[in-house]
Amino acid sequence: MTDPEPREPPKAAKSEKLAVAGLVSGAKPVLVWLVLIAAAAIVALILLYNALFPQTHWQNRELDRNLAKWTKQGITHYRMSVDVGGYGNFANMPLRVEVQNDDVVWAVDAQGRKVTTGDGLGVGPYFPSKLTITGLFSFSHELILRKPAMLLISYDPALGYPQSIYIDPWHEPCCQDYAIGVEDFKILSP
Numbered sequence: 001m002t003d004p005e006p007r008e009p010p011k012a013a014k015s016e017k018l019a020v021a022g023l024v025s026g027a028k029p030v031l032v033w034l035v036l037i038a039a040a041a042i043v044a045l046i047l048l049y050n051a052l053f054p055q056t057h058w059q060n061r062e063l064d065r066n067l068a069k070w071t072k073q074g075i076t077h078y079r080m081s082v083d084v085g086g087y088g089n090f091a092n093m094p095l096r097v098e099v100q101n102d103d104v105v106w107a108v109d110a111q112g113r114k115v116t117t118g119d120g121l122g123v124g125p126y127f128p129s130k131l132t133i134t135g136l137f138s139f140s141h142e143l144i145l146r147k148p149a150m151l152l153i154s155y156d157p158a159l160g161y162p163q164s165i166y167i168d169p170w171h172e173p174c175c176q177d178y179a180i181g182v183e184d185f186k187i188l189s190p
Contacts, residue, residue, distance in 0.1 A: 031102070038129060044157065059144045059151070059153065060141070062153070063140055063141060063153070066154055066155040067160065070133060070161050073159055075098070075159070075187055076101050076102075077100045077101075077187070077190050078098075078099055078186060078187050078188055079096070079097065079098045079099075079185075079186045080182050080185045081183045082094055082095045082131055082180065082181070082182055083095075083177065083179075083183065084178065084179070084180050085181075086177050086178025086179055092111060092113070093109070093117035095110075095115060097131045097132075098188070099131070099132045099133070100190075107131055110154055115180065133151050133162070133182075135162065135163045136165070136180070139165070140153050140165060143165070143167060146169075147165055149162070149170055150166070150177070151165075151166070152164075152165075153165050153166075156185070161182065162180075163181070163182050163184070164180065164181045165179065165180045165181075166179045167179070
């Protein structure tokens with residue numbers, strides 16, 4: 001005896017299965033279309049937002065989060081090394097700096113010579129006018145708003161201060177990038 005050929009299910013059973021899967025009218029196609037349109041609108045809004053505010057929003061949020069972490073620490077007296085490197089061949093780096101109440105108490109270069117706290121400190125026009133953590137936060141915020149070709153800021157995971165700032169201000173010409181790094185950060189007694 002041979003096996004009978006498989007039979008096709010009755011049309012009513014087939015259409016019920018399709019209706020359950022949402023593939024036949026009567027399975028609320030309007031709702032399906034509304035969900036698809038809503039999903040497409042959300043994707044379009046996300047793409048538009050990213051086009052209008054590429055990295056600025058996220059970088060500002062990260063800066064604000066770390067500034068709050070830094071402020072919460074209540075650190076008023078500290079010492080650190082600040083290194084500026086890149087295109088300008090900043091000499092005599094790193095600078096060793098002591099800060100108290102957001103004022104530079106003293107700063108010396110790599111050879112131990114005293115550095116005065118004027119704009120740029122003789123290390124190029126891109127450096128913040130104050131060698132303080134607050135100055136680095138302000139400088140980072142200014143850079144985020146300028147939207148340079150490349151900006152990478154990393155923060156100290158425990159205290160939140162800007163640990164390194166890498167800037168490439170233009171796509172061209174080449175070799176205009178520079179970096180600012182904070183090392184040997186030490187909290188001092190108030």
